[in-house]
Amino acid sequence: MSEYDYDLIVIGAGPGGYVGAIRAAQLGLKTACVEGRETLGGTCLNVGCIPSKALLHGSEKFEEAASGTLARYGVKLGKVELDLAALQADKADAVKGLTGGIEFLFRKNKVDWLKGYGAFKDAHTVTVAGKDYTAKNVVIATGSSVTPLPGVEVDNDKGIIVDSTGALALSKVPAHLVVIGGGVIGLELGSVWRRLGAKVTVVEYLDALLPGMDGELRKEAAKIFKKQGMELKLGTKVTGAAVKGKQATLTLEPAKGGGAETIEADCVLVAIGRRPNVDGLGLSAIGLELNARGQIETDHDFRTKIGGVWAIGDCIPGPMLAHKAEDEGIAVAENIAGLTGIVNHDVIPGVVYTNPEFAGVGLTEEAAKELGEIKVGKFPMMANSRAKTNHEPDGFVKVIADAKTDRVLGVWAIASVAGTMIAEAALAMEFGATSEDIAYTCHAHPTHSEAVKEAAMAVTGKPIHI
Ligand code: FAD
Numbered sequence: 106m107s108e109y110d111y112d113l114i115v116i117g118a119g120p121g122g123y124v125g126a127i128r129a130a131q132l133g134l135k136t137a138c139v140e141g142r143e144t145l146g147g148t149c150l151n152v153g154c155i156p157s158k159a160l161l162h163g164s165e166k167f168e169e170a171a172s173g174t175l176a177r178y179g180v181k182l183g184k185v186e187l188d189l190a191a192l193q194a195d196k197a198d199a200v201k202g203l204t205g206g207i208e209f210l211f212r213k214n215k216v217d218w219l220k221g222y223g224a225f226k227d228a229h230t231v232t233v234a235g236k237d238y239t240a241k242n243v244v245i246a247t248g249s250s251v252t253p254l255p256g257v258e259v260d261n262d263k264g265i266i267v268d269s270t271g272a273l274a275l276s277k278v279p280a281h282l283v284v285i286g287g288g289v290i291g292l293e294l295g296s297v298w299r300r301l302g303a304k305v306t307v308v309e310y311l312d313a314l315l316p317g318m319d320g321e322l323r324k325e326a327a328k329i330f331k332k333q334g335m336e337l338k339l340g341t342k343v344t345g346a347a348v349k350g351k352q353a354t355l356t357l358e359p360a361k362g363g364g365a366e367t368i369e370a371d372c373v374l375v376a377i378g379r380r381p382n383v384d385g386l387g388l389s390a391i392g393l394e395l396n397a398r399g400q401i402e403t404d405h406d407f408r409t410k411i412g413g414v415w416a417i418g419d420c421i422p423g424p425m426l427a428h429k430a431e432d433e434g435i436a437v438a439e440n441i442a443g444l445t446g447i448v449n450h451d452v453i454p455g456v457v458y459t460n461p462e463f464a465g466v467g468l469t470e471e472a473a474k475e476l477g478e479i480k481v482g483k484f485p486m487m488a489n490s491r492a493k494t495n496h497e498p499d500g501f502v503k504v505i506a507d508a509k510t511d512r513v514l515g516v517w518a519i520a521s522v523a524g525t526m527i528a529e530a531a532l533a534m535e536f537g538a539t540s541e542d543i544a545y546t547c548h549a550h551p552t553h554s555e556a557v558k559e560a561a562m563a564v565t566g567k568p569i570h571i
Pocket residue numbers: 116117118119120121122123139140141142146147148149150152153154155157221222223224246247248249269270290382385386417418419420425426427428429430458
């Protein structure tokens with residue numbers, strides 16, 4: 106009989122943890138996954154990627170109908186009304202289907218779900234709901250939660266000052282939504298409520314939206330969201346909030362210092378980033394320390410400094426993205442099983458699912474320039490036949506290549522389907538492609554993806570359609 110109850114215990118059933126647990130089981134390891142939520146799937150499936158995309162999709166349909174743009178295609182509508190309860194029900198249905206699907210996959214792959222929050226007793230023992238379980242290996246995949254903003258107290262039940270979870274569940278459209286933080290969550294959820302009828306003001310500390318993305322995309326983002334009717338207060342910080350009845354009053358100051366102003370809102374979304382979930386995990390019991398950002402450090406194989414303890418996903422350094430967590434889940438399981446699991450952290454695409462979408466993979470132009478000489482090719486969506494036909498003029502594709510080797514270092518795109526287009530750029534970069542490789546790859550016509558080919562052709566100064 107084995108010395109341990111399990112070969113592997115994974116703590117947390119988000120995209121990192123559940124995928125890692127399933128892969129480990131596929132590789133023949135006796136595996137359990139600890140999850141404290143009532144449903145599997147973590148932040149992503151319960152209160153993140155999936156519900157936000159359901160509301161983005163639904164609100165896009167509503168705006169298309171309500172704004173009258175469908176009339177151009179001969180679709181004549183009478184008075185368009187919003188049934189928010191129906192939209193929320195559709196979102197709940199998507200979440201239920203997908204979280205239930207993970208439960209099915211656990212049963213199919215014989216992964217035991219240990220229900221409750223887990224804490225280390227020692228490096229090979231995890232206590233869950235008062236019971237100890239042992240394992241040869243433990244993977245920490247506890248994810249992240251909203252970073253609080255001192256002086257701006259979130260209360261999702263009241264629905265006045267909310268975090269992303271509260272903003273996904275509002276039962277009425279706010280008259281004025283103030284979003285604190287012009288990052289991914291602020292712009293996606295700000296877009297949802299603007300489309301449904303709210304006035305939306307985004308307060309961002311930095312001088313540009315979407316930190317981490319290429320500078321040109323960040324500049325263009327401000328233009329596009331302003332054009333869509335969002336009010337942007339860049340270079341501005343929120344220093345306090347007071348709630349009286351059903352209204353909040355926020356105090357704002359220029360980030361660089363200066364006079365304060367106040368603004369009123371009936372809903373405030375705090376979206377200033379997320380931080381790792383490590384409280385209550387018992388890390389001190391195993392002597393595992395955190396870095397200055399509160400993250401768990403690992404080596405390239407996702408091993409922590411403690412033997413038999415591994416970590417993946419949002420609780421370790423790197424972008425907080427579901428697909429990054431999933432790939433790390435697969436890699437860590439393969440490493441534990443004695444195979445070679447690798448994640449190429451230089452090629453992790455990122456997408457903002459607004460309309461248009463903002464997407465990128467690899468280095469920004471700013472970062473690439475710091476490393477050496479580069480060549481850049483750009484192609485506007487306005488000159489792409491499919492985007493033009495669909496009346497989607499905003500955006501461009503930009504390919505950044507090494508000036509000497511022509512190897513692609515980064516690709517950035519703003520387009521209605523930029524999130525889908527960026528997949529080919531990631532694949533090309535993973536295979537070490539040059540811009541010429543992309544330029545000489547046949548792309549189907551008429552597709553938005555032809556803009557990727559033309560941007561690659563532009564690296565050598567020879568796009569056709571501009
Ligand atoms: P999580 O998904 O956070 O899962 C961790 C799980 O561990 C949780 O279920 C938690 O309950 C559980 N847990 C924590 N501590 C314990 C414990 N001690 N014992 C047992 N269980 C524990 N990313 C994208 O790539 N695309 C998107 O479109 C996208 N949209 C998002 C929208 C929103 C509103 C938010 C908030 C996030 C979004 N993200 C998106 C980010 C994405 O959700 C995360 O990067 C991803 O969920 C991280 O996966 P994870 O497995 O590391 O952690």
